[in-house]
Amino acid sequence: MNQMTVPYTDFAKMHRPLRSRLDEAWKRVMDREWFIGGEEDAAFEREFAAWCGAKYCVGVGNGLDALRLILLAVGIGQGDEVLVPANTFIASALAISYVGAKPVLVDPDPETAVITPEEAAKHITPNTKAMLPVHLYGRLADMEGFAALAKRNGLVLVEDAAQAHGAERNGSMAGAWSLAAGFSFYPGKNLGALGDAGAVITNDPETARKVRAIANYGAEKKYYHEWPGVNSRLDELQAAALRVKLPYLGEWTAERRRIAKVYRREIRNEKIRLLSEDEGNVFHIFPVFTRERDRLQQFLEEAGIHCLIHYPVPIHLQKAYTDLGYRRGDFPAAEELAETELSIPLYPGMSEAQIEYVVETLNRF
Numbered sequence: 001m002n003q004m005t006v007p008y009t010d011f012a013k014m015h016r017p018l019r020s021r022l023d024e025a026w027k028r029v030m031d032r033e034w035f036i037g038g039e040e041d042a043a044f045e046r047e048f049a050a051w052c053g054a055k056y057c058v059g060v061g062n063g064l065d066a067l068r069l070i071l072l073a074v075g076i077g078q079g080d081e082v083l084v085p086a087n088t089f090i091a092s093a094l095a096i097s098y099v100g101a102k103p104v105l106v107d108p109d110p111e112t113a114v115i116t117p118e119e120a121a122k123h124i125t126p127n128t129k130a131m132l133p134v135h136l137y138g139r140l141a142d143m144e145g146f147a148a149l150a151k152r153n154g155l156v157l158v159e160d161a162a163q164a165h166g167a168e169r170n171g172s173m174a175g176a177w178s179l180a181a182g183f184s185f186y187p188g189k190n191l192g193a194l195g196d197a198g199a200v201i202t203n204d205p206e207t208a209r210k211v212r213a214i215a216n217y218g219a220e221k222k223y224y225h226e227w228p229g230v231n232s233r234l235d236e237l238q239a240a241a242l243r244v245k246l247p248y249l250g251e252w253t254a255e256r257r258r259i260a261k262v263y264r265r266e267i268r269n270e271k272i273r274l275l276s277e278d279e280g281n282v283f284h285i286f287p288v289f290t291r292e293r294d295r296l297q298q299f300l301e302e303a304g305i306h307c308l309i310h311y312p313v314p315i316h317l318q319k320a321y322t323d324l325g326y327r328r329g330d331f332p333a334a335e336e337l338a339e340t341e342l343s344i345p346l347y348p349g350m351s352e353a354q355i356e357y358v359v360e361t362l363n364r365f
């Protein structure tokens with residue numbers, strides 16, 4: 001095949017067809033001159049809750065805050081331990097640190113890259129208060145298993161659904177399996193805003209009420225502060241943009257799944273390993289694994305195919321977390337994933353020729 005360029009992702013493919021509707025949405029907000037806590041936010045919250053099959057949605061500033069606000073709302077803090085994967089974006093662990101609690105890391109299953117209830121159970125101590133499984137790359141963790149483990153041990157269960165809008169199992173989507181879930185609408189996410197944004201999804205009215213108040217300086221009534229809250233709200237411009245994009249999320253997810261299916265069927269190279277299959281996956285990221293990762297990345301770059309690594313350093317080896325006292329070798333699966341993972345291009349609007357070129361180049365490696 002002739003050389004071509006395949007970017008890692010391409011926002012224009014999603015935004016160009018929606019451009020006039022996005023322009024109208026901005027204009028609507030500008031005409032109203034109301035920028036925070038208005039009609040767009042309220043409407044998006046109703047629409048996204050319905051989309052997730054949940055009762056409540058609270059729009060917040062970003063995905064990290066969504067997780068942090070849930071932990072604050074349920075009263076996790078100093079002296080508490082929260083279980084979280086060793087292989088996740090650092091935000092999952094930072095949310096725990098920010099409330100004063102201790103992230104206790106769990107090694108993932110190398111076949112799925114998500115943590116299992118069986119492995120998590122080994123880390124439960126009398127100080128464990130909550131578990132925060134991450135639906136990494138768009139794949140649901142075993143939430144039935146986690147719910148049972150949480151119930152047996154009296155733990156709060158929270159989902160990090162930042163990469164998993166619409167990921168499902170047995171008819172229930174990410175966000176519907178726990179007390180509450182944090183979503184990110186960072187532009188590159190499956191549903192992305194045009195800047196930073198996030199949301200909390202829950203079926204519990206009290207958690208929704210507290211998250212909303214804490215995100216608004218701890219006040220339900222202006223200038224009367226019940227909690228020492230923070231400022232983390234979804235603004236009207238971002239909510240308006242998200243409302244334009246949400247109706248297309250189902251189509252975009254179907255397209256992601258279709259491309260992933262082609263990759264699963266056609267990538268045939270004994271040097272390259274894929275994760276096990278999962279029907280409910282929404283493929284925020286399509287990872288491939290090889291012991292020759294750096295050489296593969298260079299080979300693909302030279303062929304015009306841009307890739308990323310998610311993530312090169314596991315949480316326990318991050319400088320920011322030296323205080324946790326972990327050492328290299330403590331989480332062998334997380335370390336192996338970090339050394340061998342490469343995320344290949346997968347995005348709505350990718351052409352058939354680009355998909356084929358990625359497959360052909362990987363098979364040629």
Ligand SMILES: Cc1ncc(COP(=O)(O)O)c(C=O)c1O
Nearest residue numbers: 062063064089091092162184186
């Ligand atoms: C797994 C995970 N958790 C949390 C976050 C935090 O989201 P945000 O960047 O919106 O703060 C992200 C994404 O950035 C993520 O990938």
